[in-house]
Amino acid sequence: MKQPVIDIVDDDEAVRSATFLLLSSYGWRARAFASAEQFLETLKLGSAPDCLLLDLNMPGMNGAELLEKLAVKQSALPVIVITGMRDAQLIARARKAGARDVLDKPFHEKELKASVDRVLAAA
Numbered sequence: 001m002k003q004p005v006i007d008i009v010d011d012d013e014a015v016r017s018a019t020f021l022l023l024s025s026y027g028w029r030a031r032a033f034a035s036a037e038q039f040l041e042t043l044k045l046g047s048a049p050d051c052l053l054l055d056l057n058m059p060g061m062n063g064a065e066l067l068e069k070l071a072v073k074q075s076a077l078p079v080i081v082i083t084g085m086r087d088a089q090l091i092a093r094a095r096k097a098g099a100r101d102v103l104d105k106p107f108h109e110k111e112l113k114a115s116v117d118r119v120l121a122a123a
Contacts, residue, residue: 004120007049008032009039009066010082011058015105019053019082022109028116036061040069048077051119053112054099056083056090064090067097078119082107 006028010016016032023030031049033039037060039052056063063081070077081094084105091102100122101115 003027003029004050005029005031006051006053006116007039007042008053009034009036009058009063010053010055011035012055012084015055015082019112022112023116026113026116035059036063036066039066048075050078050123051116052077052079053116054079054081054094056081056087056094057085062090064093064097067094067099071097076123078123080115080119 006023008016008019008030010019011034013034016034020030020032033042035058054063054066067079079099080101080103081091081099082103082105083091086104094102100119103111103115
């Protein structure tokens with residue numbers, strides 16, 4: 001059985017590292033990216049994940065902008081937004097562009113696992 005690939009896009013190194021380790025502990029293949037631009041480079045190489053954990057508030061291209069870019073490409077990539085700052089406008093943009101779930105930082109590990117499980121099951 002193929003292990004799902006979960007990509008993490010978050011500019012906060014501590015969150016990226018901790019989330020990477022947590023996802024790996026559940027048996028998923030995790031990949032981590034410090035920016036939306038870095039993640040898009042990987043997609044150009046044809047390496048799409050099974051699920052994307054996406055921070056909303058990042059320098060450069062924010063999470064909502066990345067989701068809008070993916071939506072324009074008709075991407076069906078399942079996305080879970082993670083945010084430390086509950087910006088209602090960004091969350092609304094993210095949901096409109098296809099985010100399947102929104103988790104507040106800091107999130108509990110069981111909350112993250114349940115969200116990823118739901119998204120993967122629906123894909």
